[in-house]
Amino acid sequence: MYIDGSIAPRRMNYMTEDVVIKSDGSAVIKHTVDGTAFVGFIIVNSITKEELDALSERAEKEANGYVPPSNTTDHVPDPTVPTIITDTPAEDEEASVVTAQKKNTDKTVEEGNAQAVTVPAVVADVPVNAESALEEYLALGLIDGQEELSLKAFPEAQNFDTITDMLEKVIYQNPMILGVKQYAYNYKSLTLLLSYEDDRETIARKQQEIVAEAAHLVTTIFKADMPEEEKHLALYEYLNDNTVYDDAALEDAEKNEFKTVDPKFNDSFTTYGIMVKKVGVCASYASTYKMLSDLAGLESVVVTGDMNGVPHAWNKVKIGGSWVHIDATNNATNSGIPYLLYGSSDDTATALNFYLDEGYWLDHELDQFESTDNSRDYYVANGLEVDSASTFTSKVAERLKSGDDDLIVVRMTETLSDNEWKDSLITAFDQAAITDLSNVRIGSLGTYYMIQR
Structure with a gap:
């Protein structure tokens, strides 16, 4: 039985190695429950050694895991690629090469600026999260499911670290980007190559379903006069009460070392899973939380890292001017613990074995999300x-x-x-x-x- 009163079958795993049977035949047996993070003890009034030996020990599981898109880019650019060089060489001959490269780059940028930019209709209903022209261009292209994006207008994208860092940020912070499977950058043609789990028609259909459900939920979950803290709580509790973690999708991802997943589980790794189907893994929880926060006027970002060594995604939100952690995945329904990570500081998150990586934002801007205030942590605030x-x-x-x-x-x-x-x-x-x-x-x-x- 879950905390909300609902019932579902779960297998119990008994840990029998250290069990001592008392003289009256009673024993205390430690156990875990499949599909939850619960660890408990059962007091057995009477049990024999044979019955104890019959119980099998199995591994504890936790609700997390995500599969990031793979990068197949050749890290070494072609030597003929036009590049802006700002340091002028001492020799006149070398200086003339620099001048030629700058002119070639200017010409390439001009060609790129002349290219049309497709704006998918769905962005009229959902904000595009971008802080530069390149980020916006990438976001629009990926939301539209485009497989080739010319980056001629953006010479800064010729730096491998820059384009990879920015692309990952754009994917994580825009919930309407669905199922990016692979990406690569062709330095010679200055083109970003992408592949998706679904075709463009299917992506567009799913996006419309997401938008429709999100519009309904915004009017259902949030009240006009709610303070931001109450809105975050209402959103968290909605997800706890109305969605469930996809254990089978996690098992499949684990089996494939979080590199690929069976196509039947694709939706569980995108916003479509939790928003529409009400089932998904952490990536779906985090992107759904992000999208509904955006629509409610709340500041939120998706963050990535690991929990107890397993790849994980959750959110940081800004309440009262301070950033705090909220993990909507490991809620009471999915983990057995209400508000396991809610309103928490970086130190508390680390103490609970949540470790951030740098994939969700530009590396040099990560400090802005530092979380030092733990006063809103659920367990601290409630004594x-x-x-x-x-x-x-x-x-x-x-x-x-x-x-x-x-x-x-x-x-x-x-x-x-x-x-x-x-x-x-x-x-x-x-x-x-x-x-x-x-x-x-x-x-x-x-x-x-x-x-x-």
């Missing part, structure tokens, strides 16, 4: 983060006595050992005068500790 076993005991006992919560989640600043955790819970139950534990389940994920009643 659910504690720093010792004794304060953990007190907090759990307090929540148990109130009787208001079916699920109690407390975050420690450091991980408790199994024995510390169990002893603290026993004391908390005693302090709360709770003796019937038959319907109580306990579990943990990292420094998060959960009690379900």
Whole structure:
């Protein structure tokens, strides 16, 4: 059973190596649940050694993973490619070469400026996220599903690092770019070559479905007088209550080392998955969050990196002038932990094993998204983060006595050992005068500790 009351079958994986059967035949067995990040303990009243040996141990899974487009560019440009050279050589002969190259570049730029730019109709409904003419040109072309883009008008694109950095930023920050499979740059013709998972007609159809659903959701999720913080919370809770993680897509991506994925899972890696089909992986969650934020007038960017060593995408959002982390993927429905990373600083994200890479933005501009304010972190703001076993005991006992919560989640600043955790819970139950534990389940994920009643 999920926190919202819905039910789905999930396989339990029992970890039997360290289980001790007591003299009365009882035992405490640690377990995980497939498709969630939940770790818990089951108290068994009676079990034999043979029955214990029959339980199989399987690996814990977490909800993340994305497959980035592959880059097949030859990193070494043709030596005849026109290039602007700003340092004038000492020798007159070399200077004349520079002059010729500059003239050739000017001519090429002029030819590029004369080329028509196609503006897809869908951008009338969705903002294009771009901060330069080159970024806008790339975004329009990729949204339109074009397979060849001349970059003659942009001599700066002849630098491999520049075009790769900018292209990745454009792809991640524009939710209407769907299913870019490969890209390469032909230095000789100054052309960006692209391939997609779908043809242009299919891309356009999916984009229209995305726009229609997004327009509906904006009027459903957000109220006109909502402050920005409430809008972010409403969006997060909508995704928790109405979408689900695509475990099968993650398994397929893992099998292929996050390089390719079976075509039947393509939608789960784009905005179409979560926005329209209500199922997807982290890339789909992050791009959907980005698009709905854009339409609601909220500042948000997609960020990329890894979580516990697995490729992952989530968002940074700006609230009250400060950037904070929000991971809409690892919500209560998908991970078992509500608000696992919500309103958090960089330090808190790192402590939870979220590590950013540089793929989502231009490298030299990344510092602008630094997150230092942790006051809006869900667990900090709600007094659910504690720093010792004794304060953990007190907090759990307090929540148990109130009787208001079916699920109690407390975050420690450091991980408790199994024995510390169990002893603290026993004391908390005693302090709360709770003796019937038959319907109580306990579990943990990292420094998060959960009690379900």
